[in-house]
Every structure is written in structure tokens, then in C-alpha cells.
Amino acid sequence: MISLRGLERVYRLKGGPFYALRNINLEIAAGDFVSIMGPSGSGKSTLLHALGLHDSAWEGEYWFDDAPVHKLNQKQRFALQKQNIGFVFQSYHLLDDLTVYENLEVPLSYRDTPRKDRESIVCDMLDRFRIVGKRDLYPSQLSGGQQQLVGIARALIANPRIILADEPTGNLHSDQGAEIMELFKKLNQEDGVTIVQVTHSNDNAAYGSRTVRLADGMMVG
Numbered sequence: 001m002i003s004l005r006g007l008e009r010v011y012r013l014k015g016g017p018f019y020a021l022r023n024i025n026l027e028i029a030a031g032d033f034v035s036i037m038g039p040s041g042s043g044k045s046t047l048l049h050a051l052g053l054h055d056s057a058w059e060g061e062y063w064f065d066d067a068p069v070h071k072l073n074q075k076q077r078f079a080l081q082k083q084n085i086g087f088v089f090q091s092y093h094l095l096d097d098l099t100v101y102e103n104l105e106v107p108l109s110y111r112d113t114p115r116k117d118r119e120s121i122v123c124d125m126l127d128r129f130r131i132v133g134k135r136d137l138y139p140s141q142l143s144g145g146q147q148q149l150v151g152i153a154r155a156l157i158a159n160p161r162i163i164l165a166d167e168p169t170g171n172l173h174s175d176q177g178a179e180i181m182e183l184f185k186k187l188n189q190e191d192g193v194t195i196v197q198v199t200h201s202n203d204n205a206a207y208g209s210r211t212v213r214l215a216d217g218m219m220v221g
Ligand SMILES: Nc1ncnc2c1ncn2[C@@H]1O[C@H](COP(=O)(O)OP(=O)(O)OP(=O)(O)O)[C@@H](O)[C@H]1O
Pocket: 011, 018, 020, 038, 039, 040, 041, 042, 043, 044, 045, 046, 047
């Protein structure tokens, strides 16, 4: 599904180039559940942002299915992203001036889901995450954990083929966290959704099928 060949992310700093990612060669097959681990500053989030096409300032080759992403323009990359990728990023905030309901509707409008179908899909999701009572509240009226749940619901709502998650259980209580990991496992095993998560937690990594380890921007295992 994804193939990175010699991917590099270089920051040109006064003191010389800094390689946040260096010569990354990574294959992610459809149906994989990959955990990215490594010390702070090793390039995990940088890799996830490159995979998610949030960042395009990398060099090297990135293939998505048969598409050479490295040759696509920004508009084509955005189209690829919205058709395929769901994000659960801690720093990827909910839209503050939209309600929970409206936040969940956004990815459906991106995917051109007919307006008449959206309400039942959003309501199903609210139900599944047990946040029906919060549907008309704004993000600022939710706890951190509840915001995280809405963020995850939003990532899942448009049935992405791949989910990219940065510390997906970071703001959650351990039982809520386990619930989210179980949900990821189910999506992966039953629905074939490909998952790539960044995590510091061995417990979370154990839900995945393999681990990619980074150190100083390089893959070390
Ligand atoms: N705009 C920037 N300019 C210079 N260096 C940067 C910039 N953004 C990130 N970096 C560097 O890239 C490296 C990788 O950062 P990244 O956020 O990917 O690490 P990480 O492994 O996700 O860390 P953490 O576990 O702490 O979140 C870090 O050393 C960071 O300082």
C-alpha cells in the first residue's frame, strides 16, 4: 500500500543540515498494524506527518498504491489524503467553532457523502463512542479525554483505508485507552483497515503486528 524509498526530511539550520529522517525505507502492506517507537526527538511524528501528507518538504520516493506521491502536486496529494487517510493526532485539533456533531460531519462532506446519509452516520458514531449527550457542545466544553474520543470518531467516520495515530490514547484513562486499542484491533482484523500508530507504550505496541524503531531519524529495527 505504502512504500517509502530513501525518504529524508532535512531542516537546513544555521549550524548545518539536520536530518529529522534519514534514508527511510519502509513498506506498509494493506492490513498491517504498525507501531512506530523510539526515543523523544527520534523522528516518529515527522514520519507520521510525511506518511499523512501533512508535510511535503521531504525528499526521496513515496509510493501510495501505484501513485508516485513524490511526483504529485499539492492538490493531487490532498485528494489522495482525503480519500484514504484518517488521522488521530493530539495536535490535530477539533474545529473550535463547530459542535461535536458538526466536527464529525466534516470528513463526510470531504468525501462527498450525500447530505441525507450524513445524519445517520454521525448518529451511529456518537452512539458507538457514547457521546450522544455531547452532540451539540463545542470542543471547549469537553474534557481532554472526550475531545480525544471525538477526534478518533472523526478519524473513523469516513471509513479511511489507513489510520495514522499519534499517541492515540495519550489523553485517556487506561480503561478508555484499552477500549480505543481494542477498537483499532477490531478495525484492523475485521475491516482490514491499515493502522500506523506512534506510541511510547509497549502495551499499545502489543496490539500491533510489528514495530518500526527509530533513533536519530534512522530506522534501527
Ligand atoms: N521546524 C523544525 N526545525 C528544526 N528541527 C525540527 C523542526 N521540527 C522538528 N525538528 C526536529 O526533528 C526531530 C524529530 O522530531 P519529532 O517530533 O519527529 O520527534 P518524535 O520522535 O516524534 O519525538 P516525541 O516522542 O518527543 O514526540 C527533533 O529533533 C526536532 O527537534
